[in-house]
Amino acid sequence: MFLQQLKLTDFKNCPSTELDFSEKINCFIGNNGAGKTNLLDAIYYLSFCKSYFNNIDQQNIRHGCDFFSVHGHYRRNGDTDLVSCIQKRNHKKSFRFNKKEYDRLAEHIGKIPLVMISPYDRDLINEGSEVRRRFIDGMISQSDPIYLDELLKYNKALLQRNTLLRQFAESGRFDSSLIELWDEQLHKAGTILHEKRHSFLKTFIPIFGDYYNIVSGSSEEVDIVYESGLFDHPLINALKSGIDKDRQLRYTTSGIHKDDLQLMINGFPLKKFGSQGQQKSFVIAIKLAQFEYTRNIMGFKPILLFDDIFDKLDDQRVGQLINLVSQDSFGQVFITDTQKQRIGRLFDATTIDHRIFEVQSGMVKLTIE
């Protein structure tokens, strides 16, 4: 499956444009602020019904205009599907598949799988454990509806238990039998989620390791270590023995909502001991592994977006990445970069099907075919 044509009207800084794409590699070249990333965001919209960057849909309407629209023609096995997103000012977002409006946006998610690699992926290293949990939760939920179901149950039970702890602390009374009710629920759902996270990572880590070596061009030893209290004690025991602490702090201190992923390089934490380049390769490899994992469960290749990833990478690594995604195991790829000459040089040396577009203050023109 690939995006054959993209039509934009008044989306972000882009007044109106119609682009025909290569089935393989497409590059948007331009200075910072020219609007390259907006084009990727439009493509992202058509897969996830929302912006990668700005959750307020209305703010993606070009300044002074009444609406934006994004239309994409996708080719799959000889058929064309039309996906449209229209946002009028002060109206509900309209999202259509072959001109038919969706009742629920959730029905669309997964129809056009896509993986975005962007500088924001560094959050996986720098931000709190919540970001890393959200990352694996998102990936497992994609292929396992039971996981999502148990996760929702777990979060609800956690909210109830925390509310009860707070109510007890405020009223000064305490009833352990009421807390235990929620312990049971947390234990049941938490144990299932823990096992599923564990087995997902067992599949995912080797894929990730292979990509790290390709991306970094080195054979450094990388690992993702799953940290969870549930490896040491059944959750029900941890909840029981931690109750005094929980009462004092007024929230639940043990459970899978405390799980984390420790990103390691050569046996040391990446955040502290990894160089800029190593960190960059690490997150790119995680996202490429996500691409492969998604491809394996969906049965076809997701669209891959590289947003300003080549910045700060040397030409050799950029070349390696381009070679990698040119292979048949990858499908359609969109790349943004600021350096026109470098991209030109890299593609002059290949026979891979590609198109290069120049972007200047929201205007796009095709330069090389």
Next chain:
Amino acid sequence: MTEYSSILLENAVNELSRLPGIGKKTALRLSLHLLREDKSRTEALSRSLSLLREKIVFCKKCHNISDSDVCAICSNTRRDENLLCVVEDIRDVMAIERTSSFNGLYHVLGGVINPVEGISPSDLKITSLIDRMKIEDIKEVILALPATIEGDTTSYYIYRLIKSENLKITTIAKGVAIGDALEFADEVTLGRSIMNRTPFDNG
């Protein structure tokens, strides 16, 4: 000056629009409809509503809505008094009665345990359930609570309180719409799941 030409109309619209699912527009439409109709229709409506509020009682045994101290189901001698079905609210009684698959008695809890909503076991009719277990000759309790984490937790709470050797405790098939999804409940499925109930084992 209000947007209505009459303060009487405005009052009626305000009262009607306090009802769930009724906005100002619908309230206005309903008020104007009543005004177009014969005056006796409105009198009959307001009389039935006043009487509903004044005379209605809750059954002192099962807490179902009733015209007398003990409701029509509890006082019906042809019903199986060994069988007790525990439900969240009155709408569940109506849904199960519609299936005609159940001939036992009910116990209406009036909610499920939900700390976030401020509902604790003492806000529910659980003490009276325990009392019934002692007084009445109940051989099987069916826990027909919503398939949510709160419904599940409430079932488990009750199970721990009432379990004993001579009592059978069962539940209806998981995933059968009861509670909020009740209006969409399919009678055949609900009926079947009441007949084919399974032992409650907190699994």
